[in-house]
Amino acid sequence: MISAAPFWPGDRLPRFAPNGGTALSGFTRPLARLIDQFERLPGIGPRTAQRLALHLLRQPEEQIQAFADALLAARSQVGECQRCFHLSAEPLCDLCRQEERRNGQICVVADSRDLLAMERTREYHGAYHVLGGLISPMDGVGPELLKIQPLVRRVDQEGIEEVILALTPSVEGDTTSLYLARLLKPFTSVSRIAYGLPMGGELEYADQVTLARALEGRRPVE
Amino acid sequence: MISAAPFWPGDRLPRFAPNGGTALSGFTRPLARLIDQFERLPGIGPRTAQRLALHLLRQPEEQIQAFADALLAARSQVGECQRCFHLSAEPLCDLCRQEERRNGQICVVADSRDLLAMERTREYHGAYHVLGGLISPMDGVGPELLKIQPLVRRVDQEGIEEVILALTPSVEGDTTSLYLARLLKPFTSVSRIAYGLPMGGELEYADQVTLARALEGRRPVE
Numbered sequence: 305m306i307s308a309a310p311f312w313p314g315d316r317l318p319r320f321a322p323n324g325g326t327a328l329s330g331f332t333r334p335l336a337r338l339i340d341q342f343e344r345l346p347g348i349g350p351r352t353a354q355r356l357a358l359h360l361l362r363q364p365e366e367q368i369q370a371f372a373d374a375l376l377a378a379r380s381q382v383g384e385c386q387r388c389f390h391l392s393a394e395p396l397c398d399l400c401r402q403e404e405r406r407n408g409q410i411c412v413v414a415d416s417r418d419l420l421a422m423e424r425t426r427e428y429h430g431a432y433h434v435l436g437g438l439i440s441p442m443d444g445v446g447p448e449l450l451k452i453q454p455l456v457r458r459v460d461q462e463g464i465e466e467v468i469l470a471l472t473p474s475v476e477g478d479t480t481s482l483y484l485a486r487l488l489k490p491f492t493s494v495s496r497i498a499y500g501l502p503m504g505g506e507l508e509y510a511d512q513v514t515l516a517r518a519l520e521g522r523r524p525v526e
Numbered sequence: 527m528i529s530a531a532p533f534w535p536g537d538r539l540p541r542f543a544p545n546g547g548t549a550l551s552g553f554t555r556p557l558a559r560l561i562d563q564f565e566r567l568p569g570i571g572p573r574t575a576q577r578l579a580l581h582l583l584r585q586p587e588e589q590i591q592a593f594a595d596a597l598l599a600a601r602s603q604v605g606e607c608q609r610c611f612h613l614s615a616e617p618l619c620d621l622c623r624q625e626e627r628r629n630g631q632i633c634v635v636a637d638s639r640d641l642l643a644m645e646r647t648r649e650y651h652g653a654y655h656v657l658g659g660l661i662s663p664m665d666g667v668g669p670e671l672l673k674i675q676p677l678v679r680r681v682d683q684e685g686i687e688e689v690i691l692a693l694t695p696s697v698e699g700d701t702t703s704l705y706l707a708r709l710l711k712p713f714t715s716v717s718r719i720a721y722g723l724p725m726g727g728e729l730e731y732a733d734q735v736t737l738a739r740a741l742e743g744r745r746p747v748e
Binding site: 330331332333334335337338340341344345346347348352354355356357358359360361363365367368369370371372373374375376377378379380381382391392393394397398416417420423424 | 552553554555556557559560562563566567568569570574576577578579580581582583585587589590591592593594595596597598599600601602603604613614615616619620638639642645646
């Protein structure tokens, strides 16, 4: 008789893994390699990697080919816009090619995801500048690692009237905002987006920093 | 002035998405295509797909090439073992090529993942048979869609003395176990793994079906 394999309902892991970390190996080599590739992705654990790889094995060949092509194309074709450093497959991104966006405004964001978040508001119609991160002395990220020099040059060359800083309210975001404000104020007006209570946010559940920011940023009722 | 983009701490989604489902589009085409490929995977939402795609953009070219190669190789090289239907890159899988495993036992499992779970116990040293699923009339899966005929043939041709059913304790698992037991009992002895309280499981928190199974499967203390 063999001893019974304990039954673990659902996807829960056993408390005592029979052989520790290598618990999920054992698949044929080409499949193990694919599982390994998925496991390298952030936030993908061994169980998820296995699930995704086994799913793909069941897909039609064309689907796998499309995935592989998309991977290679994205890596080889996507770079940064020469002007604003937004992710782009062209030397100039879609936004920078729109003449009407050269309205004297530049909105400064940390990365392309933040740029797209701003775009989704549909309330901003000017140009952008993607810094590529935030100043963070703790992580060794100084201003020289960000696209700050190109921003200064653009403010000068493009006749920018307002720089709008749209950086997250955090130590790094605030440091970067202050740094940029001091650097740019001699040449242009500098503003930053408002920080406060989010729409639909309950005052009672708001953290104290958010509430302090909301109080600080209060405006007269019109 | 532009209106403020509300600040959403962490990765929480805004309660009121500005434009619903298409909230995350807007990336340059090759990148959008890669994000789309990730979104097709089970359990991967738009936010995760975006995070994975942006992560890969920052990896070295070789890493992306390795991922694409692994995808294509897994799909083209991995099939089923001709004998036991375990996922295999060879006509016969590693386990079926081990002579010492032809010991008269076959352990029947629903899929390759269950086979590997059994292997991790290191307590079973016989052959396997992968059914490719469980009988499920609700989902239109009848016995003819599973590798049951090949199992009957193996029992006959390989001189199998014991078939061990290692199927999950569920309606489908029980139906399949009963079906197989009735089919195979004229030719060989049929057993099934024990169902009961998992190791480390608290009796007080065990669900009643598990506890009923444990009671039903009680054995004399030796």
